[in-house]
Amino acid sequence: MSGFSQSSISSQNSRGTKRKWVLEKDAALAACMVDLHNIGTFNVDTRFKADYLNVLEIMLEKVLPNAMLKVKPNLExxxxxxxxxxxxxxxxxxxxxxxxxxxxxxxxxxxxxxxx
Structure with missing residues (x-):
């Protein structure tokens, strides 16, 4: 199952170069999404409310300061x-x-x- 997390998934960053997702980034993304859920501000049944991606980007910047993960296209x-x-x-x-x-x-x- 860890193959999902460590797959060679890439996305384009704002400069057009490929960004490879690694286990550390997936773990940080999951942890931040759990934190968002637990805070309760962005919860709506089974989805998150609008603007959660911007908050998620800020949270990830604190956890992974040099990763430069942006809402578009990385997080989406x-x-x-x-x-x-x-x-x-x-x-x-x-x-x-x-x-x-x-x-x-x-x-x-x-x-x-x-x-x-």
């Missing part, structure tokens, strides 16, 4: 990718026809009862 693109990837995993684990996929809490990975 990465959040879209993470949502897509994790919705696939969510469906595998909790869908009606999950093909015997499950979660191994001890090893922290998806498991299957049969060869897939």
């Amino acid at each position: 693109s990465r959040i879209r990718t993470v949502k897509r990837d994790w919705s696939i995993v969510y469906d595998m684990l909790s869908g009606k026809n999950n093909s015997d996929f499950g979660w191994d809490e001890h090893r922290q990975l998806v498991v299957a009862k049969h060869a897939v």
